[in-house]
Amino acid sequence: EAQVTQNPRYLITVTGKKLTVTCSQNMNHEYMSWYRQDPGLGLRQIYYSMNVEVTDKGDVPEGYKVSRKEKRNFPLILESPSPNQTSLYFCASSARQGPYSPLHFGNGTRLTVT
């Protein structure tokens, strides 16, 4: 089954404790992206990647890192999480680099930083 898989689904952590949210897709997609969703603000892009070893900042990259060492994986790293990073996070992938194909989303990771 074609899918985007995020782990974990839920995560509660404390300020400053490094964490990684994993994202993997099995559709051989070139494009991958991370979004966060907050009430009243909607979804905002954090980082995106157009292919292996090619990543770039979205609208809200501060406090986050990503890597794309393999085509299927695109982990989101929070080196020193803070409470303002409490949010619902989504990973997405797309078949082509251009804007002509739909995005496929994972089921989300709900992160709470205390």
Next chain:
Amino acid sequence: KQEVTQIPAALSVPEGENLVLNCSFTDSAIYNLQWFRQDPGKGLTSLLLIQSSQREQTSGRLNASLDKSSGRSTLYIAASQPGDSATYLCAVNGDAGNNRKLIWGLGTSLAVNP
């Protein structure tokens, strides 16, 4: 700066009704517009993608229209069912480059009552 607005924010209808969800955007220079469905605890599911050159797309009981010149899209749901209860999001892609960054509305929360 592109802004996407969805009205109404919430909608409650009896089962069997035909209904229309609205999405408006401020910049008509878009490549496509996508409608998504978001269920609690699950990710976002792409429903329909309309390219800028198209006027509408249909999938089953769903029909989405696009009027670029007026900056509007509608999602028509025929013969609504309780299983249609979810939040519906629209997103526009106006990025001229390879980033598939979407600009999102805040969604319409739909409840279909048996």
